[in-house]
Amino acid sequence: QHRAGGHVSEQVGAEAGQIQEKQSIGHAAECTLGRIGLEGEVWMDVEAVLLPAHLSEAQVRGRTVVVFDVLRATTTMAYALRAGVAQIRPFGSLQEAAEAAGRFDGPRLLCGEVRCQRPEGFDLGNSPSGFDAALHAGRTVFMATTNGTRAIMAAGNAAALLAGSLVNAAATAAAAVRAGLDVTLLCAGTQGEPAMEDLIGCGAVLERMGDAARPANDLALIALRLFLQAREDLVSALVSTAGGRNIRAAGLQADIPDCARLDALDVVCRVVGDPARVVRD
Structure with missing residues (x-):
């Protein structure tokens, strides 16, 4: 133990x-x-x-x-909930997320990523810093990412x-x-x-x-x-990973x-x- x-x-x-x-x-x-x-x-x-x-x-x-x-993705979920979004609806594909968001009557955000980038037509990508309490509190997030x-x-x-x-x-x-x-x-x-x-x-x-x-x-x-x-240096540890390199390559x-x-x-x-x-x- x-x-x-x-x-x-x-x-x-x-x-x-x-x-x-x-x-x-x-x-x-x-x-x-x-x-x-x-x-x-x-x-x-x-x-x-x-x-x-x-x-x-x-x-x-x-x-x-x-x-x-x-x-x-799971990091971004924590930031989104801290910003006061009402809920996050996870989906297995961008199309499923977009279709569900289109059927939703309330305030919503369509979020996702393809090769680390925000998909065309989506409100936000998958960056933790993308969520702002002043803008997004109370919204339902429809989210699809490659892995999370x-x-x-x-x-x-x-x-x-x-x-x-x-x-x-x-x-x-x-x-x-x-x-x-x-x-x-x-x-x-x-x-x-x-x-x-x-x-x-x-x-x-x-x-x-x-x-x-x-x-x-x-x-x-x-x-x-x-x-x-x-x-002791989590930033360096994350930068060194394949995922970290992908994120850096995407700017x-x-x-x-x-x-x-x-x-x-x-x-x-x-x-x-x-x-x-x-x-x-």
């Missing part, structure tokens, strides 16, 4: 002690609850999954799944589904602990290939869970060690520091409903 530092560890530890009080009987019957040790300690098994294509049904049902697209929104949809059968990133790592970790279920950390990847920045994000949430978490596969341990190695290098702001946002991005909606918890 590993220990998180500072106030985050204290917060998570206190929540872990309350987990059993928060489970309803019906919920417990369907879900994979955290374990209780011989001395009364409570922990959750945490697995990491490298790509949505590797995700098994056993890693989804009855568990909390946290999806990571650090560069940039598709990964969220792949985990739709989870007992609890969160969108995680570096910027909301502590908030996401605390929410996972409150749920009291075993956890799957799902990397969105980049066009079907592993993405190191997503593993770093997984490691950040795992570390922030403190003693409430127990890595249950080697990939979770790898993610934790990658984060511990990278956390969007200013997005990378926005994605590297560890624990900057006290925002939990929870996915609810069918069709899926990402809302602030």
Whole structure:
């Protein structure tokens, strides 16, 4: 087991002690609850999954799944919710997002990316800095990205589904602990290939869970060690990845520091409903 530092560890530890009080009987019957040790300690098994294509049904049902697209979709979701958007509707394709937005009567934003850039006819791309509370509060966001929104949809059968990133790592970790279920950390990847920045994000949430978490596969341990190695200079770590190079090539290098702001946002991005909606918890 590993220990998180500072106030985050204290917060998570206190929540872990309350987990059993928060489970309803019906919920417990369907879900994979955290374990209780011989001395009364409570922990959750945490697995990491490298790509949505590797995700098994056993890693989804009855568990909390946290999806990571650090560069940039799940990071952008946290910024959008911080700016006060009402909800984010994720879609698997640009066409689906555009059609759904066209049918929507209320205030909305159509957001997405193709090869890192804003698609023609869309209101916004996938940059975290694109959302402004003065302009966008109360709007419904219709969002389609190459990797992140598709990964969220792949985990739709989870007992609890969160969108995680570096910027909301502590908030996401605390929410996972409150749920009291075993956890799957799902990397969105980049066009079907592993993405190191997503593993770093997984490691950040795992570390922030403190003693409430127990890595249950080697990939979770790898993610934790990658984060511990990278956390002193997360910007450099993200710049060095394939995703970071793609963003720089698109002229969007200013997005990378926005994605590297560890624990900057006290925002939990929870996915609810069918069709899926990402809302602030």
